[in-house]
Amino acid sequence: MAHYIIQVIAFQLLFLVTYDLFLKKETFFQWNRVYLIATSILSFGLPFIKIGLIQRSIPQEYMVQLPAVLIGGLVNEPLRVQGEDVLINGISTAQSISVLQIITALWIVGMVVFAGIFAFKIAHIRNLKRRNPSVFVKGVNVVTLQNTDAAFSFFGTIYLGENISEANKKDILLHEEVHINQHHSIDLLFFEIFKIVCWFNPLSYVFQKRLELLHEYIADSIVATKKQDTTYYQTLLSHVFNTENVSFVNTFFNKSLIKKRIIMLQKSKSKQLFQLKYLALVPLVFGMLIYTSCSNNPVEEGYSTANFGSDSDSEIIQNIERLKESIAKKGYISEEEELALKAFTVLTSSEGVDNIHFEEVQDLVDIPFGVIEKVPAYPGCSGTNEEMKDCMTKSMSAFIGKNFDINVAPKGLTGVQKIYVQFKIDTQGKVVNVKARAPHEALKEEAIRVVSSLPTMKAGEQSGKKVSVLYSLPIKFEINE
Incomplete structure (x- = not known):
């Protein structure tokens, strides 16, 4: 996230x-x-x-992604499906995802606060509309605000202070009618919602300010074509700059924007x-x-x-062509290279494990987990494929949680530590080719040691023949000072 x-x-x-x-x-x-x-x-x-x-x-379906193992005391709830954390040997849910919970809570609190501010602004506008007299002018509802010279619009309503002169009111009405006809309130309301959801993002405010200024440019340019520009400039400059402090209404008098608006009005069309x-x-x-x-x-x-x-097909063809050129240039292939080519043939042929070369290269062929008929089974696990996968996940996670020594972590290393392990269960059911990536070499070696010590399992099967299957396993634990 x-x-x-x-x-x-x-x-x-x-x-x-x-x-x-x-x-x-x-x-x-x-x-x-x-x-x-x-x-x-x-x-x-x-x-x-x-x-x-x-x-x-690398396509992920060629590898079994096990749930993460969180190391600490006794398993206190069932393991869950791929992609979710597993509670192993004692770390509670609150402990294991405390940072995420805090961040989520802060985000929600922020949204509630900003949604409350938004609701307050809406209520304020509704109160202004309810408490002040209004009249329809050319199909537009105009609300007269008592004892003020504020001027703004919100959706189909224009709010004008009673202290504004009649001469200026005409220009302002023309200006605010453009905002209404152009549906500018919808734009600003969109960014107001944007600010509620992404209240922590300062750019949401910048976007809204840029758009607010653009709305004024649009309204000014349209009104200026209907009358002499000089008169319109004087109206903008001569008035007392006062407005309602509501970010999603189109305000006529905004001191910080007036100068920019006049400069843009004087600018030649691009x-x-x-x-x-x-x-x-x-x-x-x-x-x-x-x-x-x-x-x-x-x-x-x-x-x-x-x-x-x-364009994966063309890439494969290009790789095959390069392979052919390499073989032709070399003039021969080694025994190891020949076995690799036979393994490639098994994986790409329609016969699959029934290919004549399968017995010869079965230890080199890793069957995609998505198509394997019978998954590898942990000792003592039985049942359907789904039952064996669930049993294997629980058993494997419990074994690692019990045997992993977090004390190997060097001093000074704190916080949540993540280790990523990849291994293969071969045709004999043995865990082989264990690789790991960790924030420290000692943790990497410990992860390899523990995973390599997993018991021999029942190998996976495809079309009645034993096959190798790749696994990926994240290990997580928290070190507190």
Whole structure:
């Protein structure tokens, strides 16, 4: 989750930098409006997209992904399915995921607080509408605010302070009618919800501010075409700058925006040629897709990613051609290379384990777990495939939790430690080819030692013949000072 959030924020930052560098000063207001809304949404989807042409990774279905083992005392609840943590030998659920719980709790509290602020603002606007007189002008509901010169609109209602002069009211009504007709309140409400969900993301506020200014540019440009610009400038400058402090309403008088609005009104329309600046988005998005496709870190466990335009077949053909060239250049192959080619033939032939070379290379062939007919079985486990998988997971996790010595961890190492182990159960049921990746060499060696000491099991079977199966196992434990 943390990696996903970092990617979203990074992508949004890149989109905003591109906007500020190339687009912000152009008069393509409607295009810029679409850009800000579209890129803020696109940032959430890009991390999930994996392009097959770019992505080159090992298919996960060729390996059994066991649930993580959390080491500590007695098993206090059943193990769960792939991808979820398993409670082994004493670490309670609260202890094992305390950090995640704290982060989740903070996120929820933040959403509740910001949702409460949002609800307060909505209630404030409703009270203004209810407590002040209103009248319909050209089909628009206009509410007169007592003892103020504030001016803003929210959806189909315009709020005008009674202290505003009649001459200025005409300009303001024209301006706010543009906001209503252009449905600007929907844009700002979208970013208000965005801020509630992602309250910790500072860029959500930046996006909303950029869009708020764009709304004013759009309304100003339309009103300015209906009357002399000089008069409109004087109206903007001469009024006392006062407004309701509500982020999702379109305010007419905003001191921080007035100068920018007048500068933009005086600016000549951008040449159509400058619309080519939007093409800067193409290499930017493509670069993001390259990153997400080549990233080794998954966006989120349990979520699949889109795979567009996969070119795996042509890649295989290219690899085969290179292999043929290598063999031709060498002029011969060794006995080991010949066995590897026979194993490749077994895996790719329609006969599978019935291939004539299978008996010769059965120890070199790892059957994909997704298609194996009979999974390996831990001593004492029996029943259906699903029952044996569940029994094996529990038994294996209990064995590792009991025998893993966390005291081998070096001094000074604290927090949650993660070790990733890969091993194979061969045709004899033995655990072989154990490999591990850990934050410290001592933990790596201990993981290899414990997994290598697993008892001999009943080998997996395919079409009545014994086969080898690959496994991947995460081990987690927490070291407290």
